[in-house]
Amino acid sequence: MTELRVPKLNNNDTEYLLVEWLAEDGAGVLKGDPVVVLETSKAAEELAAESDGVLRRTAETGATCRPGEVIAYVSDGSAPAPAVADPGAAAGAGGPFVTAPAQALIDEHGVDPARIRALGKKVIKRADVAALLDDGSTSQMQAQKRAQMQVQPLPAVQRAVAAAVTRSHRTIPAAFTAVKLDAGPATARARALSKEARALIGLPELLVSAVASLHGQFPMCFAEVVVADGPAGEPAVRPSPAPNVGVTVDVGTGLYVPVLRDAGRLSLKEIAERLAAYRTKASRAAFREDDLAGGNIVVTLHTDTAVLLAVPIVFPGQTCALSLCAPQHELALDAAGNVVKRTTVTLGLAFDHRLVNGREAAMFLNAVRKAITP
Numbered sequence: 183m184t185e186l187r188v189p190k191l192n193n194n195d196t197e198y199l200l201v202e203w204l205a206e207d208g209a210g211v212l213k214g215d216p217v218v219v220l221e222t223s224k225a226a227e228e229l230a231a232e233s234d235g236v237l238r239r240t241a242e243t244g245a246t247c248r249p250g251e252v253i254a255y256v257s258d259g260s261a262p263a264p265a266v267a268d269p270g271a272a273a274g275a276g277g278p279f280v281t282a283p284a285q286a287l288i289d290e291h292g293v294d295p296a297r298i299r300a301l302g303k304k305v306i307k308r309a310d311v312a313a314l315l316d317d318g319s320t321s322q323m324q325a326q327k328r329a330q331m332q333v334q335p336l337p338a339v340q341r342a343v344a345a346a347v348t349r350s351h352r353t354i355p356a357a358f359t360a361v362k363l364d365a366g367p368a369t370a371r372a373r374a375l376s377k378e379a380r381a382l383i384g385l386p387e388l389l390v391s392a393v394a395s396l397h398g399q400f401p402m403c404f405a406e407v408v409v410a411d412g413p414a415g416e417p418a419v420r421p422s423p424a425p426n427v428g429v430t431v432d433v434g435t436g437l438y439v440p441v442l443r444d445a446g447r448l449s450l451k452e453i454a455e456r457l458a459a460y461r462t463k464a465s466r467a468a469f470r471e472d473d474l475a476g477g478n479i480v481v482t483l484h485t486d487t488a489v490l491l492a493v494p495i496v497f498p499g500q501t502c503a504l505s506l507c508a509p510q511h512e513l514a515l516d517a518a519g520n521v522v523k524r525t526t527v528t529l530g531l532a533f534d535h536r537l538v539n540g541r542e543a544a545m546f547l548n549a550v551r552k553a554i555t556p
Contacts, residue, residue, distance in 0.1 A: 184233040188220065188247045191471045193499075194342050195222050200245045200253065200304050204228070207239045211256060218254065220247065221281055221307070223342035225469040226436060229258050241396060243305055253312035283308040283467075286337040290323045291315055308467045309340075314437055325381035337514045339436030339467075350495040358493050359540060360530040365509050367555040369525070374539060379451035385527065386483055387454045387555075389506055390427050397425035400546050404478045404501045414436045417536050428477030428497070438464050439497070441477040442548040463539050481506065482489045494532050501537050503529040504550070 191198060196309065202219040206549050216228040217237055233256050233367060241253035274463060275547050278299065280288065286307045288298065297314060298306055336344065350356070368388055376383045397404050424444040431438045440460040448456070463469050485490040487508050487525040494503035504516045507528040516522045536545075 183255050183257040184231075184235065185252045186217070186229060186232065186256065188249050188253060189229070190249040191220065191227050193223050193226070194224075194345050197246050197248045198227075199281055200241055200243060200247055201226065201307055203239060203243060205231075205237050206238060209237050211235065211237050213319060219312065222471060223338040224436075224474060225282075225471045226307070226309075227471045228549075259513060271356065274443055278304050278306050278308045281308065282339040284311045285317075286335055287311045289334060305367070312467050313481065319511065331471045339438070343437050346497060347495055354496045355535045356378050356496045357533050357535045358530060358532045359390075359543045359547065360491060360505075361399050361544070361551060362526050363529055363551050365525045365527045365553065368404065369509075369510065371479045371555060375450055379449070379454070380453045381454040382458070383450050383454050385506060385509075386481070386485075387450055387457065388554045389504070389529075389550070390429060390445055390447070390453050390457075390481055392550045393504060394425040394442075394448070394478060395553050396426055396546065396549050397422075397446055399541070399549065402542065403546055404531070405501050406478065406499055407501065407534060407536055416453060419537055422478040426476050426478045428480040429460070430482045431457075431460050433461060435464055435467050436528065438469055438474065439477065439480060440469065440473045441465075444478060447536045464518065480504070484508065491528050492530060494530070495536050495552075496532050500548075501534045503532045505532070 187464060188198065198219065198220040201221045205215065205217040205219065206373065211217055211231040211234070213231055213233050215231045217231050217306055218229050220229060222228050235256040235258055237300050238255040238257055239253070240255065245253075248252055256395050276300070280298065288311055293311060301310060301314070303310065349401065365385065368385060372383050372385060402419070404425055405418045406422065407417050408420050410415060425446050426441050426443045427445040428439040428441045429448050431440060440463070442453060442456055445453065448512055449453055460473070465475065477497070478500055480494065480497055480500065482492065482494040482503055482505045483507055485505050489508045490510065492505040492507055494505045496503050507530070509525045509527050511523060511525055514524050529547055
């Protein structure tokens with residue numbers, strides 16, 4: 183008999199929600215078959231059977247699970263099936279079971295419970311509610327009711343953001359510097375590369391590629407601060423073997439930071455395709471933990487037209503966060519002293535001052551500028 187235990191899915195959560203069983207209790211499963219879906223604060227993750235046999239569930243839909251807990255067994259069929267409440271019972275007689283992230287979205291938008299019941303599902307996830315809201319049919323009365331509410335729970339995604347921001351400000355002595363980039367040549371290059379690669383390449387894609395290309399030249403910008411052994415507990419550094427670049431994605435369903443692993447090996451077309459896929463996942467709230475884990479530097483995008491400067495947080499476990507702001511038009515003098523119109527963007531770098539100093543930060547930013555417009 184093999185135990186199915188809840189793994190540690192991320193560093194921000196101490197418990198997860200069991201949202202759906204993919205195999206019936208007592209059903210035969212094969213090693214590697216997905217059998218259950220757990221929801222963290224940011225993603226849904228499938229767990230697979232670790233051996234062939236018969237699934238014997240010990241936790242019900244809607245249960246809160248902690249890392250290390252046993253939620254099922256895969257047996258040879260001789261063990262009796264445990265008594266597990268029906269998923270519909272967990273919801274009560276009045277309707278389906280609604281996960282916490284889904285309920286937060288329902289409360290935020292004042293969705294009529296009748297519309298939730300009309301979906302005909304036993305378990306309602308955040309993605310189900312998001313799809314329901316796509317038709318834009320929330321009434322004005324419901325909007326007014328939301329405006330009158332004085333206290334609203336934060337969605338799970340925002341709670342995770344709040345935890346990361348709090349920990350960052352508490353533990354990382356961050357500094358910040360910024361440079362200006364003449365975006366004209368970079369934009370022209372992006373247009374030419376888009377035609378060549380038949381993919382939508384813009385400044386974000388160029389920036390990700392440029393950052394990844396500097397991994398070997400600026401290893402401290404991709405490193406991790408750790409506490410050294412010994413009574414003093416002084417900080418030490420753990421270099422990263424590859425540039426795993428996180429990129430912020432926020433399409434209105436919450437802030438996510440999916441990761442492009444070993445981004446230095448990716449072509450611009452591959453970077454563009456992966457970022458497009460991540461934006462689609464964000465719109466559906468369909469990220470998996472594997473999409474969000476493993477980053478060692480972050481590129482934050484602030485492309486709303488009025489954004490002149492953005493100071494990102496340094497994520498716990500990382501050293502640097504690079505911000506890209508919106509293009510701005512300005513008048514400048516060319517080499518001959520003539521007044522010309524140009525478009526610029528601001529690149530900012532927040533950095534852990536324990537590992538990176540201001541001089542290195544400025545050198546890194548200037549190297550990024552050069553890499554974007556070689």
